[in-house]
Amino acid sequence: MEKKKNISMAVIKRLPKYHRYLKELMNNEVDRISSKDLGEKIGFTASQIRQDLNCFGDFGQQGYGYNVRELSNQISNILGLNKQYKAVIVGAGNIGQAIANYKFTKLGFEYTGIFDANPKLIGMKMQGVEIRDIDTLKEYLKDNKIDIGSICVPRINAQKVCDELIDGGVRGIWNFAPVDLIVPKDVTVENVHLSESLLTLIYLLQKKQE
């Protein structure tokens, strides 16, 4: 599908939201939904929804709406959720613990290793997964094919950890450190920058109060 190549980041960023709402509709046993009703639920216009979903193929029928289960499955496929992903967490502090505790398993996502430099943490378990010495990360990556590395270390160590993950074959980096990582072109980085999110909130808050 040639169409797929030119999908904007804005559309891609909206897909997980579609995914979440469609799962919710399925849980509520809704079989079909119009783009208008789906739009009202999500907070997009009907035309936005039709436009977004058209990027990926022909979903829905005029005057009938979308088959919820079918659309949900297709979006899962587009998102790559029909595969399994193995991941490691580097940094077992609060953020590392938070994401280890999060129920991502439904997304076909499994943490197989957690690494930290703190001797007090090494050997403990988080969600049944042992915390290992960060010095063994390199070896671990040699023995295990890992898709995604979550970087939850202080900013000063983040690039070093990133380089080690990439050397070990990891191609997806989920970065929580407040730093822009430098990576080769075949590596994908998704940042969760908490202080930038907070600054955005503060900016919008004061604008509204002006």
Added chain:
Amino acid sequence: MEKKKNISMAVIKRLPKYHRYLKELMNNEVDRISSKDLGEKIGFTASQIRQDLNCFGDFGQQGYGYNVRELSNQISNILGLNKQYKAVIVGAGNIGQAIANYKFTKLGFEYTGIFDANPKLIGMKMQGVEIRDIDTLKEYLKDNKIDIGSICVPRINAQKVCDELIDGGVRGIWNFAPVDLIVPKDVTVENVHLSESLLTLIYLLQKKQE
């Protein structure tokens, strides 16, 4: 400044990044920088940088570049960082702990209260701030003027907590629950949706491998 009214979300989302890089330059005792060099550091084009900063006023001089300290101060002012913000955290689980431990104080941001429903946590301290019974939140908000509420509770409780915060005068919501909150127009919500971030990563990762 009439100009300010029409600033796109895309520009606003980039401001915290400017803020971070300029602070770094100041720490490294860099006095001035051209839009080209700043662009190379941040990963934007020089023209993008000039365009962004022009939205907010006349910064920089042709052939001279930007005065780093001045630009940094002006961006801090634009971001609203010249004020103090009082915040509460609702939910003292891993995410709540992670953000309580984060060094946001530099941003003029202070947590004055942390609330949870778990009797085992109530009375404990996080970063010197006592964890209080969530049933006392309403009263606390009556007695204290709070600007921002961080919602770190499970999704099923998030809207209820949000309503309570808003009733208590909070106008900025920093939401970590995987749900789109319904709020009045004068309230600002900034979401950190971890599973949507992870889904974006997985999508981009598989696209690159196709």
